[in-house]
Amino acid sequence: MIQPILAGLVSAIVGYASSFAVVLAGLRAAGASPGQAASGLLALCTGIAVLAIGLSLRHRMPISMAWSTPGAALLAATGTVPGGFPAAVGAFLVCGVLIALAGLLPWLARAIDAIPRPIASAMLAGVILSLCTAPVRAVVDVPALAIPVVLTWLVLMRFARAWAVPGALVAAIVAIAVNGVDGDLSAASLRPELVLTVPAFDATALVSLALPLFLVTMAAQNVPGIAVMKTYGYAVPLRPTLLASGVATAVAAPFGGHALNLAAITAALTAGPDAHPDPARRWTATVALGLGQLALGLGAGIATALVLLSPPVLIIAVAGLALLPALASSLAGAAGEPQGPPQDRMAAVVTFVVTASGTTILGVGPAFWGLVAGAVTALVLHRREPSTVPSRPH
Template identity: 65%
Template sequence: MAGRAQPVLAGVVTALVGFASSFTVVLAGLRAVGASDAQAASGLLALCVACGLAAAWLGWRHRIPMSVAWSTPGAALLVATGPPAGGWPVAVGAFLVSGALVVAAGLFPPLGRAVAAIPKPVAGAMLAGVLLPLCTAPVRALVELPRVAGPVVVGWLLLHRFARRWAVPGALLVAVVAIALTAPPTGLSGATLTPSVTLTTPAWNASALVGLALPLFLVTMAAQNVPGMAVLVGYGYRPPFGAALRATGLASLLAAPAGGHAVNLAAITAALAAGPDAHPDPERRWVASVTAGVGLALLGLGAGVATALVAVAPPILIEAVAGLALLGALATALAAAVTDPATREAAVVTFVVTASGVTLIGVGGAFWGLVAGCLMLLLFHRRSPAPPTAPDQSAEPASPGQPAQPAQPAAPGQPAQPPTPGQPAGPARSTPA
């Protein structure tokens, strides 16, 4: 009995941690691009249900713990981008296009390979620039609201030291207590606490397609789907990337009219369902991801309450909790951006342009940061001269002064190359036909 309950409990923990750690980021992002409180609550509910359905289907179908979540970096991108020209309907149109691109990447492997071909330092720097404004919110909150934000940050620090996975949920709990103590008695009187779906007719314009839909697709792929696959490969699974993209992309398309911005493979919480803590037998861990999906869908019923709490809270306090949730992602993105000295300057240019928040011809800074970084790589890339080849050599020579080296294995938990749609990666367990 204990063995059967273990993956179920792991799934419940995965759902709770995933929801509590980043729903504030989602609500902040949806409101930043023009959603009303009712539309933001609808978007959060739609994301929870869509993630739950996709996780349940992928886990049951492939017997692999393929956890599904919303795109937390994508929500941070919405905060950095702000309302597009045309308002909320145009944002919904961008969500639909982003979801369609994910489905296309699952159907056509060359598109997935093209995304994977974006230099990792540039992609990491773009993500870091997107996350930076939210990650500075805890500092600003300590200055503007020290008596409220101070306990939140202290709680996060203590839990981060002794129980890391509960650090952000714990900080959120402290923030909820602070909101309850400081909010006016009638603050929730006009709020709609029951779950409801508000559909929006999408609209499109060129600037939103380039400045919002395309960056949302790239951030979701580079910061969520590819790392999520890497976690599964690291635990010895051979997940079908194409099927995962098709399922999560379709879930994004279904959630978009109700306000959901993006559904993807989980990266931050993926290890909770795929690791040995979920079950000693790797063949049983898929139960944890299915349970997490069901749990997340049920947590979506509280979207109205969550949105109401956010609505009565000081905006800087909600941003502070969201920023604490994203500090780990920022550290990872910065490390990926500046590790290689040869591409460091291009990565810094990408980071600076993206973080500046500039808008040019209606297109936000994330797109221009990506363009600036790629141009830097093209302009300053120096090709090494080809070494001379002896007439009687049949094999290609090594670089001058360097002996030929065998291929190095990937680091534990990381695939040698990012997996591409239609090409399963890693050793391990095949999925059923």
């Protein structure tokens, strides 16, 4: 019985440590105060715990849940929307409603799944590109802090890949302690505390944030999460899972939580044979995952204080290191199959370039315009294959 519990706890620690910096960077970029950012982290951890425990007990299957790391990267890339953080919270709430609708309306989930993989992958790659270049900027700006972090990440990627980002985070903490970087902790509370932000609804924020957040969460988290579970022989009950995660996202939104979804990467730790030899018993690992996430969420104030102590470029660098594998897989997906239609690759390139440009048009962020530009390019370049009519014998 100890094996699945350990697998769940390890999954919780790895998932939290490898991407909480991305979440905090995204919430802060969206205009959250330190207290609101810590509240968002706590709300997300609580939502993960409720969903993972509830769904696993209900379906007796290791259904791992997570926050949307690509969604947090989208927040960091988009920045503050018109209306500030209340408008961002309104976008989070609408995103939750859309995820729930995807569970209630099967055609909506199918429509998201029908987005060409190269275009969806290119949009994600464009969103996270600027964050993934942060380690380079950190090495130039604060070499004494950043170089040990990057070297630690590189060594662990070679020998213990799952612990590479947590190890880099530990290296950042040690570097900060040794170099005595001063930060402002006056706005941070070490106590776990949920802060209510009344949602505001701004049309521009909904188009530039809510819709891309929904799309990137579905395409980059829920769809791969289902695929990972399939590789281990589990058929995730899609409709109740999407409905539950959408409702949980909507509930977490006023407290700063941006999006909850199926886990894609850490799911392998709880659904694979390392969790338990018997597939029917692996659901206990996700119960342990939920309890671990809840315990980690109680330290959200401490995590936020750590971020405040760090030079912004250093914490963004850790986030960038965490997103490098996602960038690699996104670029590979954007390239498409070698035998695939060349117009798909060109549409993906257009999507990537427009999204990575960071250009805001009419107040709407680049992720939306990248998706639009890629779709238009695909439609314009699409060529209908001529039908072949067999010739009659003479």
